[in-house]
Amino acid sequence: MDLLLEGFSTALTPTNLLFAVLGVLLGTAVGVLPGIGPAMTVALLLPVTYSVPADSALIMFAGIYYGGMYGGSTTSILLNTPGESSSVITALEGNKMAKTGRAAQALATAAIGSFVAGTIGTVLLILLAPKVGPLVVQLGAPSYFAIMLVALVSVTVVLGSSKLRGFIALFLGLALGLVGMTSGQPRMTFGFAELSDGIEIVVVAVAIFALGEALWVAAHLRHKPLEVIPVGQPWMSRSDWSRSWKPWLRGTALGFPFGALPAGGAEVPTFLSYVTERRLSKHPEEFGKGAIEGVAGPEAANNASAAGTLLPMLALGLPTTATAAVILVAFESYGLQPGPQFMSQNEDLVWALLASLFVANTLLLVLNLPLAPVWAKLLRIPRPYLYAGILFFATLGAYSASTSPFDLGLLLVLGVLGFAMRRFGIPVLPLIIGVILGPRLEEQLSEALQISRGDYSTLWGEPVAIICYLLMGLLVASLVVARLRSPRPTTPTSVTEKDEVNT
C-alpha cells in the first residue's frame, strides 16, 4: 500500500500529470481515427524516450494505451467503422443503437463501462503483479524459452482467420530479429556494416505501423465519406444503468484474464463477452437491433484486457498486443529489461506506472463523457494532412534512433513490406512480436544449452516448460481437430482480420 501511495506521489507531480493528460488526449484521438492506433502512436513517440525521464514517458504511453481503448468505441458507435480492432464487436450493437437515436446512451455505457473495467483491471493488476514477480524469478532459461515459444505460437495461431498468413508474419519478424552480430560473426547483414548492430526495433515498428499504413491509405485515398450520426451529450437513464452494470462486470471478468494470456489481446474477450451477453440477456430480441448490453460488455472487456496485458509485460517481459510490444521497446530504450528481476529492481517506476493507470482512467472518463461529440469532429480531418504529419514523425523517429541515413533507407524498405502485408492481409502483430521476442528467445536457448553443455533434454527439464509444451500441443491439436470437423470454416474472411492489420 505504501508503495502504491508512493507511486501516486510520482504520478501526480505536475509534470507527470501533464504527460498523463497528453497521453490520454493523444490516445483517445488515435483511438477515434480508424487506421491509426495506439501501437502506431507509441512507435512514433519512441524518440521522446531520448529526452524525457522514464517515468514520464511510460505514464504517457500508458495513457495512450488506455485512451485508445476508449476512443475506438466512439467511431464504432457513430460511424459503424471500428477505430480500433478491440472495438469491432462494439460496432455490432453500438451502431444499431445510434441509428435508433440512442447514440448518447451507447457512448455513455461504453465510457462508463470502460472506466469501471479499467479500474477493476488496474486493481487486479496491482494485487497480482507483486505476487507474480517472485514466482517468475525462479524460472530457469528452459522455462522462459518455452513460455516465449507459447506466446509466439498462440499469438500467431489464435488471432486472424488464416494460420498461414500468421506464420508468414511471424517468420518475417523472426528473420528480421536474426540480423546482427552473433558471437563475433556478422549474420544476415548482407555486407552492410550498418546492419551489424541489428535492425533498430524502432525503425521496424515505425515502418510497419506508420509507413505501411500511410502507403496503404495513399493507395486508397478517396472513399465515399461515411455518414456520421449526430449526437449530443452522452447520458443514461435508470434502466440503462440497471441493464449495463452486470455486462460491465462480466466483461471485466472475461477481459482481464484474456489480456494476461499470451494470446490474449482484446479481440477474443470482446467477442466472448458479446456472445455471453446475448445468451444471458433478458432482452434477446433486441440483439441485432441495438441492445445496450452488447455495447457495455465488450467495451468493459477491452479495457480490462488492456490492464491484463500489462501483467505478463511487466512480470515476464512478454508483450501480447501490438501496443504492449511497442511499449516494451520503450522500456528497452531506457535500458530496462522487463522480466523476472524487473519488478523488484525498479519498484519506484513500476508503482508510478500502476498509479498512473488510475489517473489515466479517471482522466479518460472526465474527458470522454462530455467531449464525445468533439472527438467525432476529428473524423473530418482530411487524410492527406493527417498522414503527412505521420510520415514526418515516422521519418524523424527512424532517423533519431541512431542518426544514420542508412536507417531511412531501411525505413522505406520495411515500409513497403508493411504496405505489402496490408495488401495481402498478413497480420502485423506476429511480425512485431517476432522481432522483439526473437533475439531474446535465442538468448534463452543458448543460455539453457550452455548450462546443460549442449544437452537438448534440458529444454523439457523443468515443470513449467513441460506445461508450456503441453499447452502448445493442445492448441495445435485443437486447431487440427477443428479443421477436421469443419473442413470449410463457416466464418468468412472476417472483419477481425482486416482490423488486425490496422492495429
Next chain:
Amino acid sequence: MSIVIAYSPDIYGRAALDHGVAEALLRETRLVVVNATRGDSLVDSHYAHEDEIQQVLNRLEAEGVDAKVRRDVVPDIADAVLTVAEEEGATLVVVGIRHRTPVGKMLLGSVAQRVILDADCPVLAVKPTKR
C-alpha cells in the same frame, strides 16, 4: 440545356437549390444537382446523407422539375461542378456564396470563386435569405 446547382447540405447549398429550382421552372429546363466530395476524410459535412438527397429529389419531383443528382468523389469540387456544367451543356450554374474572414481567405480556397471565374456559362451567385 440544363441548370447546374452546386449543392451542399447547409444554408448556402439550400439557397442555391431554392434559386436554381425557381430558375429551372422559369426557363423550363432540366436541373442537375451536383453534390461532390473530395472523399479524403472519413466524414465530410459538405457531403449530403442519402436520406437528405432523397428529400431533395422528392421536393424537386413535387415541384415538377426534371432533375437528377450527381454525387461524385473527385479530386477537386470546383472542377467537378465545371465538368458537369460542360457535360450537361449548362446554360446557368447556381452557387451559394458566403462571407469569408481574411484569415479564411488566406488559408482556404473558394469553390464558389473558382466556379464563378472559370465557368463558360453565366453563374448565378446567391446568398441565404437574411431574417
